[in-house]
Amino acid sequence: MLLYHLSPSHRTCGTKSKNSEKKIGKCLESLAGWVDEIIVVDTGSTDRTKKIARVFGAKVYDFPWTNNFSDARNVSLSKATCSWILVLDADEVISSVDYNPLKELVRNPSNRKVAYSIITRNYVGPVSVNWNPNDGKYREEAGSGWFPSEKVRLFPNDNRIRFEKPVHEMVEYSLLRMGTEIRKCDIPIHHYGKLSKADIRAKGEEYYQLGKKKLSEQGKYDANALFELAVQASELEKYDEALEYWKKLALVNPDMVKAHHGIGTSCFQMGKYGEALDAFKKAVQLDPGSKDPNVMYATCELLMGNAETAIRHLEGLLKKAPMFPLALLAITAACFCAGRKKEGIEYIRKVQNTQFSLAHYLKDIAKLLITVKRFDYAVSLLEAATETKNTLNETHQLLAECNQMLGKEPEFRD
Numbered sequence: 545m546l547l548y549h550l551s552p553s554h555r556t557c558g559t560k561s562k563n564s565e566k567k568i569g570k571c572l573e574s575l576a577g578w579v580d581e582i583i584v585v586d587t588g589s590t591d592r593t594k595k596i597a598r599v600f601g602a603k604v605y606d607f608p609w610t611n612n613f614s615d616a617r618n619v620s621l622s623k624a625t626c627s628w629i630l631v632l633d634a635d636e637v638i639s640s641v642d643y644n645p646l647k648e649l650v651r652n653p654s655n656r657k658v659a660y661s662i663i664t665r666n667y668v669g670p671v672s673v674n675w676n677p678n679d680g681k682y683r684e685e686a687g688s689g690w691f692p693s694e695k696v697r698l699f700p701n702d703n704r705i706r707f708e709k710p711v712h713e714m715v716e717y718s719l720l721r722m723g724t725e726i727r728k729c730d731i732p733i734h735h736y737g738k739l740s741k742a743d744i745r746a747k748g749e750e751y752y753q754l755g756k757k758k759l760s761e762q763g764k765y766d767a768n769a770l771f772e773l774a775v776q777a778s779e780l781e782k783y784d785e786a787l788e789y790w791k792k793l794a795l796v797n798p799d800m801v802k803a804h805h806g807i808g809t810s811c812f813q814m815g816k817y818g819e820a821l822d823a824f825k826k827a828v829q830l831d832p833g834s835k836d837p838n839v840m841y842a843t844c845e846l847l848m849g850n851a852e853t854a855i856r857h858l859e860g861l862l863k864k865a866p867m868f869p870l871a872l873l874a875i876t877a878a879c880f881c882a883g884r885k886k887e888g889i890e891y892i893r894k895v896q897n898t899q900f901s902l903a904h905y906l907k908d909i910a911k912l913l914i915t916v917k918r919f920d921y922a923v924s925l926l927e928a929a930t931e932t933k934n935t936l937n938e939t940h941q942l943l944a945e946c947n948q949m950l951g952k953e954p955e956f957r958d
Contacts, residue, residue, distance in 0.1 A: 574637035659699035
């Protein structure tokens with residue numbers, strides 16, 4: 545779905561959508577009253593998408609699906625009559641607190657030959673790569689937090705500006721050819737499409753197949769196509785396929801941190817912790833300040849039986865980012881595994897200032913430790929979880945299983 549916000553005096557919303565009845569209302573409601581034009585280009589809906597769009601005053605156009613997202617988006621652009629365009633998807637909104645700042649931005653005459661790159665807050669349930677905790681700034685926040693993505697969303701209405709690429713379509717290419725200045729805009733877009741596994745799989749599979757076609761057309765070592773496919777395969781939990789794309793990307797660009805992080809993540813999900821350790825180590829060497837690769841590197845060290853190494857590494861990260869939740873969780877577990885219970889308890893107090901459930905985290909790490917037969921670490925971790933009352937029903941079951949593996953008699957508590 546495209547959304548257009550147009551001009552100092554005229555603002556338009558335009559959208560490309562299909563079967564979006566559960567999402568489009570919230571999106572268009574966030575725009576009603578402050579945009580002058582809403583455009584919806586429908587690619588074959590069989591539900592109430594078009595009817596709902598018309599309720600919000602949208603101009604609705606039909607366009608047959610061509611297996612090319614740019615084609616549909618460009619139809620929307622061609623229907624816009626106002627001077628500025630803002631692009632949104634059906635599962636995205638703009639916060640009402642940002643209406644006036646956006647209006648001021650496009651009212652400034654000096655900005656008429658400028659396009660704006662906007663950060664999208666992709667809200668997620670479980671923690672993901674580049675995760676940021678919600679901070680309460682927006683009532684539109686959802687899930688456990690969000691990860692950022694960025695692209696041009698706000699630009700003048702100019703028939704030379706068009707979307708390109710059949711999947712992960714962008715206007716940046718035409719803007720660069722025109723010599724248009726691209727500035728960063730600090731007003732976010734709120735995206736909810738990553739909160740539903742069903743939505744991810746439905747939309748992701750379509751993107752994935754189109755991405756494969758694109759890669760075959762552009763050459764098997766096209767970096768952008770490889771990256772997009774690797775990300776899509778990961779989201780679809782096709783980790784073996786994702787691993788191949790990440791490895792090819794690392795060959796094309798050996799110094800790309802995301803490629804090595806992707807290799808590590810795929811290996812980790814497949815239980816190849818030694819290979820994951822090597823990949824995360826490479827990512828950390830390339831970017832010592834990167835938070836996610838550092839935490840995953842330390843987690844792999846823990847699974848390899850090196851709790852003290854994990855602690856030292858996480859202590860270094862926490863000096864730079866003292867309240868990074870994932871590092872706090874990981875070092876809590878590592879301290880308990882290393883027998884440093886007092887320090888582990890101190891970190892528990894810090895974890896309690898985050899929104900994370902320590903009980904779930906400790907249980908999940910214990911299960912991983914059991915899979916790699918680090919029963920001593922698992923027992924230390926589960927006993928600490930029990931003593932600090934960070935337990936679930938599964939915690940006690942796992943502890944009993946570990947003690948049995950180690951030939952220990954179960955302890956009975958009143």
